[in-house]
Amino acid sequence: MVKVVGIMGSPRVGGNTDRMVRWVLDAAQEAGAQVACIVLKDRRIGHCFGCDVCHQPPHRCFNQDDMEAVQPVLEDAHAFVLGTPVYWWGPSGHMKSFVDRWYGFQGDRHGTLRGKRFGLVLPMADSDPSTGRHVVGMFSDALDYLGCKLHEAVLAPGCGAPGDVEGKPEVQAQCVALGRWLCQAPTSPRR
Ligand SMILES: Cc1cc2nc3c(=O)[nH]c(=O)nc-3n(C[C@H](O)[C@H](O)[C@H](O)COP(=O)(O)O)c2cc1C
Incomplete structure (x- = not known):
């Protein structure tokens, strides 16, 4: 069975990121996947110190x-939906600390994320979706570097208040489509 994991990077549980991640995971589950969600704010994940001990x-x-x-x-897991609000044109601090810890996943030694499917959901207050470009670029390049691929980023501009995304059925439809895609059987070998 395909396993899809959500990484919820907003400190605001029940907010826009949380709802978008849930839409993706619910669609994946309905399509037959086993799903789980990691809420980063509830985990103790320290900053990378750059000490290279992990290497x-x-x-x-x-x-x-x-x-x-x-x-x-x-x-x-076979596939992931990463969720973060735009914070100062970047990802949330919770998400950035989590990604920094991928430093130990580099190269062939672990291959922890190699060959897996990724989607990104990204709410922001700005009405201009290009505000999300740095976050999309960061994940696209970082995942490429680790031997996997960002399939799709669902951007939700105009979402300043928690729950604003509920009024955007086109965003929900994109999240559902992403969830269905993520739960397809893996096509590429992990290693
Ligand atoms: C610290 C902080 C920084 C933010 N920076 C931006 C920003 O640069 N651009 C933007 O459009 N929205 C920005 N926002 C708004 C959030 O992206 C927006 O409210 C988002 O929907 C929050 O998602 P959430 O409900 O999942 O927490 C910021 C919000 C906070 C709290």
Whole structure:
């Protein structure tokens, strides 16, 4: 069974990111996937210190925190929906700290994310969707570097208040389509 994991990077549970991630996961589940969601604000995931300890045996991060429990979930999943609000033209701090910890996933040693499917959901207050361009670019390049691909980014401009995205059926439809796509059987080998 295909396993799809949501990474919810907004500190505002019940807000726009949370709703978009849920739409994606519900659609994937309805299409037969096993789904789970990691709410980053509820996990203790420390900042990367750039100490390079993760690149040396035994490849354990200096931070001994919840990333140790999260990594096997990432390894086990086939596909992900990453969700973050736009914060100052970038991702939320929770999401950036999480991504920085992928530093230990580089190269062939782990291949933790290699070959997996990714989607991104991205609400923002601005009515101009190009405000999300740096976040889309960051994930597109970072995932490419790790041997996987950002399939689609669903942008939700004009969402300043929690729940604003509920009034955007076109955004919901894109999230549902993304969820259905993510739960298709993996086409590329992971390693
Ligand atoms: C610290 C902070 C920075 C933000 N920076 C931006 C920004 O640069 N551009 C923008 O359009 N919206 C910005 N916003 C608005 C959020 O992206 C918007 O409210 C989003 O819908 C929040 O999603 P959430 O409900 O999932 O938390 C910012 C909000 C906060 C709290």
